[in-house]
Amino acid sequence: MNQEYNFAYLDEQTKRMIRRAILKGLAIPGYQVPFASREMPMPYGWGTGGVQVSASVLTPEDTMKVIDQGADDTTNAVSIRKFFEKTAGVATSEETAKADVIQTRHRIPEEDLREDQILVYQVPIPEPLRFLEPRETETRKMHALEEYGLMHVKLYEDISKNGAISTSYAYPVKVEGRYVMDPSPIPKFDNPKLEMAAIQLFGAGREQRIYALPPYTKVVSLDFEDYPFEASKADHACDLCGSETSYLDEVIMDDAGGRMFVCSDTDFCHSRRAAGHVGAQGVPFEEDAA
Amino acid sequence: MHATALTGGFAEAPQDAARAFRAVMNVMARPGLIEVLTGAEPPAPMSRAAGTLALTLLDGNTPVHLAGALDCPDLRDWITFHTGAPFAGREHAAFAFGEWDDLLPLNGYPIGNPEYPDRGTTLVVEMPALETTGATLRGPGIKDTAALNLPDPAALQANAMQFPLGLDFFFTCGDRIAALPRSTKVEAA
Structure with a gap:
């Protein structure tokens, strides 16, 4: 230190x-x-x-x-x-x-x-609410009054334009x-x-x-009864460790459109590979390989 | 000023305050949880836990209200020397220390306003005993239910009704501490 x-x-x-x-x-x-x-x-x-x-x-x-x-x-x-x-x-x-x-x-x-x-x-x-209302004085009032209608309008406009709530992060x-x-x-x-x-x-x-x-603490993602919240991820398994439940990054491999999906959580992927899991493009885990 | 005012501070302020804050944060994040809080040695009649909390959180920006027996020259000198916090009446206090009956009535303290609810006072209540029995607690930080021997469940229920405005409480006894934020729903035993 x-x-x-x-x-x-x-x-x-x-x-x-x-x-x-x-x-x-x-x-x-x-x-x-x-x-x-x-x-x-x-x-x-x-x-x-x-x-x-x-x-x-x-x-x-x-x-x-x-x-x-x-x-x-x-x-x-x-x-x-x-x-x-x-x-x-x-x-x-x-x-x-x-x-x-x-x-x-x-x-x-x-x-x-x-x-x-x-x-x-x-x-x-x-x-x-910042991208819906740029003024801090107003957003502060909206929180004070629990006035969140604007946020639901935004999500509704997502649905009317794209057919689904397109907010992904x-x-x-x-x-x-x-x-x-x-x-x-x-x-x-x-x-x-x-x-x-x-x-x-x-x-x-x-x-x-x-x-x-x-x-x-109770945390609820905003949604509508007919368009319920959905926790989405790439429809694929990790190419290194084979996990079908983890969140994936898409990695471009070459100029010919080659790509692979890998766990975004490197520690999770590493520990799965160390435990013997191998994905579609993975190789068996070796100590110090990473 | 007595010499006692100069002693009883943290031995290693940055490290001791960091460890103390971890305990303070844990109890505030988990209402009903009791943790040990040590590091400072305040003059009587303040408890070690309340004294350690004072040195962890008070400074020149936090007006302090001392109630009842805690409002004594020894303790005032000690807080002034170690933290520099100004003393104030309850209507301007960021922190208030005392026994429950001396801190009453609760409606004398700032509870924040709808735009800045964080401006409510934090009360540090010196307790004769601290146990995980009594009133049932529910809310953020609690998996199912928790329990704590609260001094007056009805008054604390009324405080929670004002959410997001309201007061936040620490309860101290010797070197132990627990907390009850305004977000906790209280049910009398």
Whole structure:
């Protein structure tokens, strides 16, 4: 650990302010608590909100995991993991089961999370109504008055134009029958997993908002009786591990239209292959092959 | 100022506050759960759990209300030295500390407004005992039901009725802490 930084980079007063916001967020599930977001040593859009929330909840004994679209080995995930190794001295892991705090960009791990785990989301636009109503003064009133008709109109227009609700990520949810919330740009495949045993914290750095879902909070994806919500994924099995239930990325293989589908959750795929599962284009797993 | 005001803080502020906050967050996220909260040694009559919570969450931006026996010079000096939090009446308090009867009436505290419900006061109630029996709790953070020996279930029911406005509670006893956010539905035993 680098002793030139305070534990987990942020100064104590900043952490106290963020911690108070997290507590109010947990007390009012789905409500976006304003907080005085700090400049971080990375640009907005790279997870500054998630990083500030993680820095405020980490303890020295924790093991941390960071994923970007499900992958542990992409630039954003690697940088943030290194940031906390350096400034907080915490252990890191790519295994979902070993992590106490998981910071994520746009995915929920395939493996069910436990009660003692914390999932921290990086959020670009926390306001689910923002693209329907650009004025903060108005969206704030709409939440206060529980005036969410506009969101249903948007979903209805999806159906009238496309024959189905075409929103496929950042699919709006209603929390405990009160606040409409943006679950961050996770695929709608992940929406049913928002009701989980772990604590979920959402941090939006540029937009200066923190919100939260306590464990087992009731989260309902908005829909209509005749067009019920559907958690969709590519109609395919993972080509590496053969899983038919995981969320898939489509990877272009060559200039001739060759492609393969692979699990977006790299740890899930890796552990399945290690257990002997082989997909259509996969090869038997060898230690250190990855 | 007595010398006692200068002692009893965190030994390693960043690490101790991080561990303390984990316990505080866990109980707020899981109403009815009781956790151990230590690290600070406040002067009497404040409990260790309430003192540790104070050092974890208070600073110059959080007006504090001390009620009843807790409103004593020793404790005021201790909070001022360690946190710098200004003292205030209940109508301006971000945090209030005291025994249940001293904190009443509940309608004197800010409960937030419809556009900013987060501006409600957090009350830290010193309890003679803390047990997972008594009133039945349901709501966010609770899988089926939980139970906690609440001081006055009817008053806390009324608080939950105001959701999303309302007060949030911590209950402390010695070095143990539990919480009851406004989102929890309370049913008297």
